[in-house]
Amino acid sequence: MFYRESGHFRTTYRADQAIFPIVQDRWSVAAIAVVAVVAVPWIANEYWLQAILIPTVIFALAAIGLNILTGYAGQLSLGTGGFMAVGAYATYKLTTFLPEINILVMILVSGFFAAAVGILFGIPSLRIKGFYLAVATLAAQFFLVWIFNRVPWFYNYTSNGMITAPPRTLFGVALTGPHASAEVRYLVCLAFLIVFAYLAKNLVRSATGRSWMAIRDMDVAAEIIGIRPLRTKLLAFAISSYYCGVAGALYMFMYLQSVETLAFDVNVSFLVLFMIIIGGLGSIMGSIIGAAFIVLMPILLTNVPRLLSVQIPVELAKHGEQMIFGGLIIFFLIVEPLGLTRLWQIAKEKLRLWPFPH
């Protein structure tokens, strides 16, 4: 039938509280998931997987993490890159120290290190808000990257200061290292994304998510209701950093394979922040859409002129890309701060009345 919000009659609270209460939504998301898991690895070539899909999936995970903190709990953070670095370096240390334990377990464990660091840098959030908190988290970003650079123990005293993903397998299939195929790495990242996106959605639709949003929207009233600000904010910092840590570990082991701290510099933090601004603050689906948008856009901007057989000098294309990028950020901040998901909502609301707007 038509895609409409009205006309769906739900008779139980369970059905009303479902993640996708609309039938068509449910089916289309399921279809997208099936395509992503089954069809994409078959169809997509090495370039598509390595250059587009793997980074999209990893950044989507990081964006969900940041969205929990910034979009839901309202605590602006610029420390994403730093927390991702904690996950990457923790996994690296763990897996070189205990090579017999599976790498996937280590990635999950490394998230706890990131969460602990996140809690530590989240403590100032009780006293400071908004831009000032952003500056405090920016300090985390610079401090973490600096310390991973400064202390050779973190990169196992390698001569060039880089950390390289050692070869690790699961049931004989190479997951990391030079022999891991792009398909396998993509599927591992996708599995992480699907599971963690589901868990995040569950968190934000239940009491935990409501307490975050309450703190975001009106902290005084939240406190009167009995929500404890510090505990709630620190939980948001912990879970958000956990997500970022896991994303960082995947970023290093499944995507770049060999990194130095430069891969986790402040640009990464800003990139993830842009993803959630464009995708939608306070939306899990928005985080994924935002990540896809930001990873795809540069590729689109370089390829569109070529497809139209217009010759553009490389430098101009590169600069133009950044200008369009900046313009879009400004556009979204001014016109629709709640991002692409909000535009989708507005479209749905208009459709509900269409074709009789009055």
Place this chain on the structure above:
Amino acid sequence: MTQVAPASASTKSIGEVLLKIEDVSLSFGAVHALSEVGFEVRDREILAIIGPNGAGKTTMLNVLSGWYGPDQGGIVFKGVRRRRLRPHEAATLGIARTFQNVALFKRMTTLDNIMTGRHLKMRTNFLDHALYWGRAEREEIAHRETVERIIDFLEIEAIRKVPVGRLPYGLQKRVELARALAAEPTLLLLDEPMAGMNSEEKEDMCRYILDVNDEFGTTMALIEHDMGVVMDISDRVVVLDYGRKIADGPPDRVRADPAVIAAYLGVAHADA
């Protein structure tokens, strides 16, 4: 469910002392917002706190909801004396409140706002929530049932899924009342529940307040400027002026009290 059954008779029985304020004083620098104010709130009673602007009414409510700690005096709630309450403590004890300028969670829906009101009644932790199936879902549905009853009671079914930021002011006030009720409070503090409303909305709000008091047996302390409303719905009136209590008693007696008239209208001097 812990909802109270409807009162059997319309004549309500005002019970024991629920809350006793013992000579509370509070100053901000040189401003004495409250000086040795003491009064009682009885179980099931509707108490109105009135007074001219700056009399210390909202400050009193802030002390009761744990926002400010008094410099002197104490608060006896359900027989236990405390020097001061913390906001979280007050909520746990069953004190809920609404705010003078609506303090709703603007980007959340009406339903989510009211569900948030049940925060302290929830027993599951964030790990349950992340998995959702099982404990968290059962709890969510159980609380949803209670919340729906409140939504029914206050007749806000149609705006269940609307973000409250988009609602008109009168409805926002009603949602705020619903959120406070969701905590099933023993004592409900209402800070100017009818400010800025037209007479029709005021009548509706009065009816809801009386119904809540009647049906759930909630004790209420409310601040209100509309004297007609105060005289109509309250069982007792406390009058504050410049941080002091100047009168305390049933509406009729307070209305006739010369000190109250003086505070509101000024004193007629002999030579005038």
